[in-house]
Amino acid sequence: MNYLENFGQYCLLMFRAFRQPGRNRFFREQLVREIDSLGVGSVGIIAIISLFMGAVIAIQMAANIESPLIPMYTVGYATRESVILEFSSTVIALILAGKVGSNIASEIGTMRVSEQIDALEIMGVNSAGYLILPKITAALLIIPILTLMSMFLGVWGGFFACTLTGLLDSPTYIQGITLDFRPYHLVYSLIKSLVFAFIITSVASFRGYYVRGGSREVGQTSTRAVVNASISILLWNLILTRLLLL
Amino acid sequence: MIEIKHLSKSFGENQVLHQIDAAFEEGKTNLIIGQSGSGKTVLMKCVVGLFEPTEGDVLYSGRSFTQASFNEKRNIRKEIGMVFQGGALFDSMTVEENVAFPLRMFTKESRSEVMDRADLCLKRVNLPKAHKLFPSEISGGMKKRVAIARAIALNPKYLFFDEPNSGLDPRTSILIDNLIQEITQEYQTVTVINTHDMNSVMEIGDKIFYIHKGHKHWQGDRVGIWESPNKELTDFVFATRLMRDIRSKNFKL
Ligand SMILES: Nc1ncnc2c1ncn2[C@@H]1O[C@H](COP(=O)(O)OP(=O)(O)O)[C@@H](O)[C@H]1O
Numbered sequence: 033m034n035y036l037e038n039f040g041q042y043c044l045l046m047f048r049a050f051r052q053p054g055r056n057r058f059f060r061e062q063l064v065r066e067i068d069s070l071g072v073g074s075v076g077i078i079a080i081i082s083l084f085m086g087a088v089i090a091i092q093m094a095a096n097i098e099s100p101l102i103p104m105y106t107v108g109y110a111t112r113e114s115v116i117l118e119f120s121s122t123v124i125a126l127i128l129a130g131k132v133g134s135n136i137a138s139e140i141g142t143m144r145v146s147e148q149i150d151a152l153e154i155m156g157v158n159s160a161g162y163l164i165l166p167k168i169t170a171a172l173l174i175i176p177i178l179t180l181m182s183m184f185l186g187v188w189g190g191f192f193a194c195t196l197t198g199l200l201d202s203p204t205y206i207q208g209i210t211l212d213f214r215p216y217h218l219v220y221s222l223i224k225s226l227v228f229a230f231i232i233t234s235v236a237s238f239r240g241y242y243v244r245g246g247s248r249e250v251g252q253t254s255t256r257a258v259v260n261a262s263i264s265i266l267l268w269n270l271i272l273t274r275l276l277l278l
Numbered sequence: 279m280i281e282i283k284h285l286s287k288s289f290g291e292n293q294v295l296h297q298i299d300a301a302f303e304e305g306k307t308n309l310i311i312g313q314s315g316s317g318k319t320v321l322m323k324c325v326v327g328l329f330e331p332t333e334g335d336v337l338y339s340g341r342s343f344t345q346a347s348f349n350e351k352r353n354i355r356k357e358i359g360m361v362f363q364g365g366a367l368f369d370s371m372t373v374e375e376n377v378a379f380p381l382r383m384f385t386k387e388s389r390s391e392v393m394d395r396a397d398l399c400l401k402r403v404n405l406p407k408a409h410k411l412f413p414s415e416i417s418g419g420m421k422k423r424v425a426i427a428r429a430i431a432l433n434p435k436y437l438f439f440d441e442p443n444s445g446l447d448p449r450t451s452i453l454i455d456n457l458i459q460e461i462t463q464e465y466q467t468v469t470v471i472n473t474h475d476m477n478s479v480m481e482i483g484d485k486i487f488y489i490h491k492g493h494k495h496w497q498g499d500r501v502g503i504w505e506s507p508n509k510e511l512t513d514f515v516f517a518t519r520l521m522r523d524i525r526s527k528n529f530k531l
């Protein structure tokens with residue numbers, strides 16, 4: 033019951049956020065700011081995680097190929113596929129759910145408890161549209177790009193790990209990563225990243241928007257936003273994989 | 279004039295306001311007084327439409343607010359300015375941008391016209407030099423001033439203040455009170471102020487409404503408040519030793 037009620041409230045809020053937000057001179061300004069904090073603010077951590085992730089996947093692959101019947105370029109092939117299909121979209125989304133989700137929930141939550149949202153409403157501003165829409169739009173634009181970047185770096189992380197440690201020579205790895213490339217897998221992954229981007233920003237905004245109380249509640253709500261968003265991501269990962277890959 | 283008619287508000291099972299009636303006049307400072315938790319903020323938020331009243335109506339110069347269509351509500355809201363308890367300044371914007379915000383949102387004026395008007399409003403509240411600072415960089419009293427400047431930016435007909443003195447020292451309180459009174463008379467606004475501060479009552483209370491546990495117990499002016507037979511009101515007014523002393527010495531207003 034509570035879940036249904038929450039979900040209904042969430043849908044209503046999204047409806048309000050997407051309704052034509054009056055004359056919002058501020059949309060472009062806000063969007064640029066969000067893209068900056070979301071994109072530029074997350075590039076570093078995503079680069080590091082992706083490089084290491086790719087490196088570990090490649091080493092694990094190499095370590096597990098014992099049969100001489102399996103060619104060593106499989107390491108490159110399997111690393112590329114794991115990174116593209118799963119790791120870059122899902123792992124990056126989970127990382128961003130923690131970083132961006134908690135940030136959004138506490139920012140909007142603070143605006144709620146300090147009555148800044150009331151101040152917007154009293155001026156006749158559609159606060160949902162004003163605050164939430166730029167965040168969702170920025171995420172939809174930026175997170176797929178971050179995902180692509182992560183794929184690229186993940187594959188190269190594997191390359192460096194294998195070649196620098198002497199597990200594999202570089203032509204073999206490159207042979208693997210160019211083998212049987214299916215663009216549809218990229219599309220599948222980018223669709224996932226769009227859905228995840230929407231989940232992260234909308235769930236976090238929803239949690240922050242309806243917080244009541246003080247700074248303690250804002251803290252609790254940002255944790256809850258991260259948990260809610262992460263679970264939704266895992267669930268939709270399953271659903272989308274079933275729908276798009278089979 | 280703002281009229282409140284039989285206004286009640288419940289949150290689930292908890293009824294916070296019971297059948298409140300009141301009328302607030304132009305050019306007057308209308309004070310809603312009462313203890314913390316008595317329902318002042320909820321009442322104010324019902325009046326300005328941030329909460330939906332469970333029952334009753336609010337009339338803005340005869341226009342019903344609860345019955346109003348979406349667009350009518352929007353129009354009434356543009357005539358309302360409100361100063362929230364903590365100031366509610368947007369903390370991602372500078373002082374100047376805060377004041378300019380409603381102007382940029384709702385007028386077609388150019389950027390320089392908007393900034394001139396913001397500057398004027400900031401000067402009106404005696405803050406000539408804080409334009410480029412962020413809310414986190416200014417004192418509580420300055421925040422209140424900025425909030426007032428933002429509230430008067432669009433020349434409102436109705437001004438609401440929720441506890442304008444909370445967290446301020448007595449001298450700053452008096453300055454803010456006087457500022458509110460001056461603005462009210464200058465712009466002939468209907469001004470409604472929530473407060474639990476007896477100093478404000480004595481300084482600027484033209485019309486006073488006493489709320490206790492969500493009921494309106496008394497209304498009158500600041501002379502009448504001394505003679506009211508209402509027990510809850512006298513308990514509230516003479517809660518401090520100072521006020522009791524004033525009474526016992528037959529202090530004349
Ligand atoms: N959003 C809300 N939901 C539920 N109860 C509320 C809400 N806001 C206020 N209340 C309750 O209404 C009562 C009056 O609060 P309030 O109007 O803030 O008092 P005050 O006179 O100090 O401003 C309090 O008991 C509070 O718990």
Ligand SMILES: [Mg+2]
Nearest residue numbers: 318319440441
């Ligand atoms: Mg209050």
